[in-house]
Amino acid sequence: MDYKFQVVGIQSQLEMGPIAENGSVREFKDESVFSPEPGTQKMQPSHIGDCGSVSGSFQAGGRKKWSSGVYKSIKTVLLSNKLNLLMPFGPLAIIIHQLSGHNGWVFFLSLLGITPLAERLGYATEQLAFYTGSTVGGLLNATFGNATELIIAIYALRSNMIRVVQLSLLGSILSNMLLVLGCAFFCGGLVFYQKEQVFDKSTAIVNSGLLLMAVMGLLFPAVLHYTHTEVHYGKSELALSRFSSCVMLVVYAAYLFFQLRSQKDIYVPIPEEGSQNGESTDDNDNETPEISKWESVIWLAIITAWISILSEYLVDAIEGASHAWNIPIAFIGVILLPIVGNAAEHASAIMFAMKDKLDISLGVAIGSSTQISMFAIPFCVVVGWMMGQPMDLNFQLFETATLFITVIVVAFFLQEGTSNYFKGLMLILCYVIVAASFFVHEDPRPTGG
Template identity: 80%
Template sequence: MPESSKNDLLVLSIYDVIDALKIREVGGLLNATFGNATELIISMHALKSGMLRVVQQSLLGSILSNMLLVLGCALLGGGIVHCKKEQVFNKSSAAMNSGLLLMAVMGLLFPAVLHFTHTEMHFGKSELVLSRFSSCVMLVAYGAYIIFQLTNQKNLYSPISEEGTQTEGEGGSADNEEPDISKWESIMWLFILTSLISILSEYLVNAIEGASVAMNIPISFISVILLPIVGNAAEHAGAIMFAMKDKLDISLGVAIGSSTQIAMFGIPFSVVVGWIMGRPMDLNFQLFETATLVMTVLVVAFMLQEGTSNYFKGLMLLLCYLIVAAGFFVHIDPESVRKSLNIHLSSNLQYPGVVYLCASTQL
């Protein structure tokens, strides 16, 4: 069986398992966590190898992919299947995730502004110190969000009816169906399937690296666009599936929740791990990348503020993603960043992939 077919099979199996859990918001949280496992594993490996820009761009690409591509496909698919009505979702949940994403934007924006305005008190150090402090604050905020989500899900995250009122989630026949497997069996299968997907994704990443040289594709396009599409295959399939079942709250929990987890946990966690490893990983994602994230968060926040969904909103998000993809296809790192990569190149010679990727950034 081809690797892509195996990957698709594992993705569908994960969401069959998640659907068996019958817990809307916790299910969305598990979707995001296990779906992001691939990106986090790749990021830790790249961080250990000193590929800081690959870590930054792949995590950024995961956020952009989830917010524009995954959510856009989910809204488009759900809108087409349920074209005779306007799908609704919980505005409170969407607003809270939007707020967390804006907080993440703040955390990434300040180090970038500090760097490009040349207003650092200690050049080269203040930016890194600010990034590490902000990362710790963001991790605390995300931990508090998880606690709040789990302890208040009955009130805040109850499903929304078409009239805009909250329901208890126990009256529908679909929610009363008996799961085929138990909760603990579901969690066990999640661990197994996620591990297999991560292994398959590693082979795909190696193929993408070769394509960057053979096809003369910028490494920024690979890291921000192609790599997250592979890593977000699970979220993509699950979000569309649940949207077509008119379970839009779970779709939002998958797409927006995954973006929130990467922004508020994945990126700060990488900074802290880099701190422990002695790697100068910071929150300065450079001006172009930071501006792209700011615009993406604002666009999605405006799309979700009404608490309703239709296929046109999904189409708009997909078109926005095409613009982002085109932007990164013609984007290369600034000269100062490439010089910085060359300076650290000699210290990373024990990792052949580092030399290869650093050289590719200058395409």
Template identity: 70%
Template sequence: MDYKQRVGVQSHIEQMGSVEDRSMDDLDDECLYTPGVDARKARTSDSNQLLPFSDQQLPLSDGFHIGGNKMIRNRVYRSIKTVVFSNKLNLLMPFGPLAILVHKLTANNGWVFFLSLLGITPLAERLGYATEQLAFYTGPTVGGLLNATFGNATELIISIYALKSGMLRVVQLSLLGSILSNMLLVLGCAFFCGGLVYHRKEQVFNKATAVVNSGLLLMAVMALSRFSSCIMLVAYAAYLFFQLRNQNDLYSPIDEEGSHHGDNSDSDEDEAPEISQWESVIWLTILTAWISILSDYLVDTIQGASEAWDLSIAFISVILLPIIGNAAEHASAIMFAMKDKLDISLGVAIGSSTQISMFGVPFCVVIGWMMGQEMDLNFQLFETATLFITVIVVAFFLQEGTSNYFKGLMLILCYLIVAASFYAHEDPTSTDQTNQPQT
């Protein structure tokens, strides 16, 4: 065999070895990869070859479903984290279920009332938060109506349950206490805390808002009938239209020189929604339903708590119930005052009092009328005088358009005087009902 033949035989043997190596590699690949990989190989090698549906689509669909479920779980987790776990006040939420448990096991009205109060407090604050988030997507007009409806929803829900139980004095006094609490305690704490932070200067706010709201509050003192309630509802609707459509510039923040400035970089940073529109609607529904459940237990145990604690129903209705309902206003008003945004604090405190007096009270009168309850605006002389004096005092404090910690302290002390007065005052209506023979 010559040299050329030996070279040819050797090259042939090498080719056979390489073929065997490639076949072994292919065998290893078949052992390592799944049939889906073989299908993809076959699809790349022959585009006209049809592959089984299970080999092509099943991994993709499974990945899509797994990814979609993971996105939904992450979104739900973020929503719960934002709404439930972002506020330290939410540590009181477990007291709501605890109140129901105590009611089922012991029927101790005093403890059930107290635990219900604690359980409703964070729910009222979160309800206001969800309303503010939804207002980002609805625009100013619908947002104003949402704030009017849900801004004081806790007080309205408690009042409706009290109307259903025939506790008309609880409705009247709790709504009156909400007005007094917002005007004296909430506004006083805002002025006091803001004055302590900015003690080197006097904080300023827009006097136009105070003038309009003070006039509406004085109008509310005049109304004493169902017909007046209907007029007040019309007046409040006109007020909303006036505020949101015609006079937006009057309600924009002002600087220390007294000029309006609608563009504020600090406020723009804060004005961004944290949850989506549908998440806001869902949370509003959940919170409203949970507040309604706890309000039912709260109203049913008011009389028992009054007897157990030796406190009058008037004091519980005017002082204790409004503090719970105004938790959202209290926290937000103080927060904005400490950021030198007194226009917003004033709108929260005085605006909430206007909502209760011009919308909440007349609304309860109309609802009670529909339920067949003799609900009206005929408050007792002591209560009417207290409301009238409170409106006058607050109007005097607001007439200069400035605030400091001393004015806030005076408003807080005025609220303590009101609380002490209702603690010592004996409600003649409650006495008459107690002395009536049981049928």
């Protein structure tokens, strides 16, 4: 009875109306608190049309959200950088090729059109690196940073332009070691001019050793050729190049295992240096991905495909541009092409150096040179072997000597583990000397050509 009176009291306070004497408690419970009628009313046939309109609004909202996401991604990737103003020169190069066929203008416009694409390729790689970690991100940065040079090399190899392949890959190594690293040291030294920036010496020593091994692989075929000590003339040099390329690919695979397993923090900057300036926490807070992981993958595929299309026109116009402008092919292959292909490395290395993260700058610049010398060049030799092209490691005496001297100079600069703007300036001026040397260098005709 007490329970019944309590329920009646509650009902009277809520003004729910009179309760019948028989089963009053059950009626109150069923109708006021646990009644399923509101739920069943939503599923009545008269409201099915309303549910359809709601689902249709959800579909329209999802479609609108998807379109806004696509617009935001396009705006972030294509409209957020002033360098992207050069992108229309790519289609313009194709139009001029179809209308006039002037190789000089086609080469120049293709060069301008590829420049922002190479930089955006590095940007998409950096965005993907946020989801893969620092070690894999550094490797991805070096890999896709060299994608432009590798695509150009494969198209030139298919066109039987072996010398262009050799010169462009050699120029990419020189550009990364002297120009990219020099700009990183110079800009970082200007920002932190009151102190010397510090980086991990062990990483630099490993990369310097790999670069010296690559020089050894390029030096022996050239020495064998110029000393005329081949057992089988015209065959031993090519056989040695293919064997050395396979060995270098094995060494590079072991190097990747060494990075990913034994040295997982190889691309992680030294934390003490950033904490002294009080900037590491701010940088880490600001460093958030601007696009999603799948957007990064899709943009990588789109940009790589567009670079491949423009690279074909660029390679076809190299010889015509050399004759039209009276510029040696060696200068075009060693200086002009790598500057365009290394746009991503330039931007990344300078940006990280100005944030006092020289370990990442070294991973981009020196790591990129290591990847070209130990992977891209041997890979092109193997691909040429499959294509039936006599691609070898004989880069001629002048080019091999230039590479050897450059590796020695950079190794001396890296042995202290410190950098400043003066070291960067010296590296940049060394690159200027190399560029002037190739401008007055007449490339010899390849033997057997």
